[in-house]
Amino acid sequence: MNWTWFHKLGSPKWFYQISGRWLPWLAVAAVLLIAVGLVWGLAFAPPDYQQGNSFRIIYIHVPAAFLAQSIYVMLAVAGLVGLVWKMKLADVALQQAAPFGAWMTFIALLTGAIWGKPTWGTYWVWDARLTSMLILLFLYFGVIALGNAITNRDSAAKACAVLAIVGVVNIPIIKYSVEWWNTLHQPATFSVVAKPAMPFEMWMPLLIMVLGFYCLFGAVLLLRMRLEVLKREARSSWAQAEIRAQLEKTP
Amino acid sequence: MSGVFFLLMRREARLLFRRPAELANPLVFFSIVIALFPLAVGPEKQLLQTLSPGLIWVAALLAVLLSLDGLFRSDFEDGSLEQWVLSSHPLPLLVLAKVLAHWLFSGLALVLLAPLLALMLGLPVRCLPVLLLSLLLGTPVLSLLGAVGAALTVGLKRGGLLLALLILPLYIPVLILGSGALQASLQGLPTSGYLLWLASLAALAVTLTPFAIGAGLTISVAE
């Protein structure tokens, strides 16, 4: 196996160039997918036989919840790569992805609560999924707060990496214990997401929205990472040249 | 190798016993928090009994967290941690000894105090074995997980609140299983499932967290 691409990926200059080429494609894909998913989900998908039209919140709630969980796992993977292979770019990815992950968790919680009102008759129910999401939000807050509290950039990245890895090991345990707790105290709550066999017209827009959210995350992450890389490398000649080129483009 | 493990435990024991006030503080905190609840919700016996499993566990969890804030602070300030990091002995082993020593003297005292406070809250005597066993299995996990946060925040000036923010979400499984066991025993249901889960969490924490604590200390020392 040829590992040169892996080490190349660690080079800020190479990353900056290649990400500049990917970014427009990701952005276009995100906008298209989300637009199609929105119109399809809001206007064309059939209403749910039990919940009526309020179920259309699913097209935001589920992609956000998916993303919230996968971004946390991504933080831990980036942290591991940063700790083991000392790849600086992984540190950048960890710190730049965390706020977006927290926002996704927030969206999942908020849409879950709004959805809860017509479904359960109240905004907040201590349902297993919502509770796990809330705990995930706290985990994100921890990573972000730790990163902000440590002034040394490298130490902050490493500390966040350790915390994210400990958190990821804990997430399955937390999820399992919360589900157990939930079944003990509220047997057979009506779960909003688990539905028997959704028809094609319902799950296809959902799939499109999920893909769109992933593309959007990719685009935002690249956007944030590129700025951070440019700031970190401001003293190098390629970054100076890039800054000058950007300034000439926008006078 | 195991020699240094017990030497460190003995050293920690000496240090703790030469400043006994620090051992007593978490216990006093634990008692005060427990005493606050009847004052807040009223002295009605039935209500307190239903709430007691949760109250005891929340109070114990906060007391452990409070005692952990200073776990590595003095070692960090007087340069001991630098010596640990540069030692030829594996750092995870050293931190495991340190945390276990801390638990042995502060956590265990908490466990022994808990039945008394539980009786004051109206928990029936038949629930005490489960209370003791669940705390015995759960508090080491709390100490070890908290030590990860303490290691990561030891270099920070205002680490205390941050430590709580980092660690409390990770405490949730222990809280659920511990108070769940107690509630089950209160209702006369079998508790072995909860206790077995707590035991496996304890085994997991003893084997995995020392590495995270060691990594955290190395990072804090490097700053």
Added chain:
Amino acid sequence: MLFENLDLRLGAGEMLQVSGPNGSGKTSLLRLLAGLMQPTSGDILLNGQPLAGQRSELARNLLWIGHAPGIKGLLSAEENLAWLCALHHPATRSAIWQALAAIGLKGFEDVPCHTLSAGQQRRVALARLYLDGPRLWVLDEPFTALDKAAVAQLEQHLAAHCEAGGSVVLTTHHSLTLKPAGYRELDLGRVA
């Protein structure tokens, strides 16, 4: 960014004094050499191999006394030294007593360190230099709080260690009166 383009090599029998104004990165350089910190870029080699991969080799060869030397006020001088020795290089009780006597702490062996003066506490840490141990000493401000006689004695001890084939890296603000054959000075104020 503290310093760049720094290239230094230390062999047996050499003493390196790192000097420079406050904030020039003396302590950081020493911590880098001891492996407590990782450089942002560049390498630190021990016997030609990167430091990161040989922790136990480093532990066998290095004696580090930082600005805070790891002495517990609640423990006695002997307890402190016994623990530090257990952590690094095992030593017998009589060797510890001899080392304490050599640094002028005879009769203070079992007094809690917080009752000692600042200079005496520093001596407890420095007593490690009088025990059998590693060849490379990295000392951050070892002369702090010592009186004149103790400074002279320590200078002599460091020089003797270098003559015997050991190596010393230290930071200090005072200029050494006794310089061994392999003495060099690195002024970080001029490098930067």
Added chain:
Amino acid sequence: MSFASFGEFLAMGNHGLYVWSAYAISLAVLGLNVALPIMARRRYLQDEARRLRREESK
């Protein structure tokens, strides 16, 4: 199309308030997450331009 008229589409079968508020807030948050890095980048480039001008005038 699962709605007969635009009015029905807006009403969402009496759940309009919930559906539309959920979508509005979520899209606003997404927009914010896109806008903030773009604005930060612009601000950084402006700072750099100012720095370069200062260096040239020296």
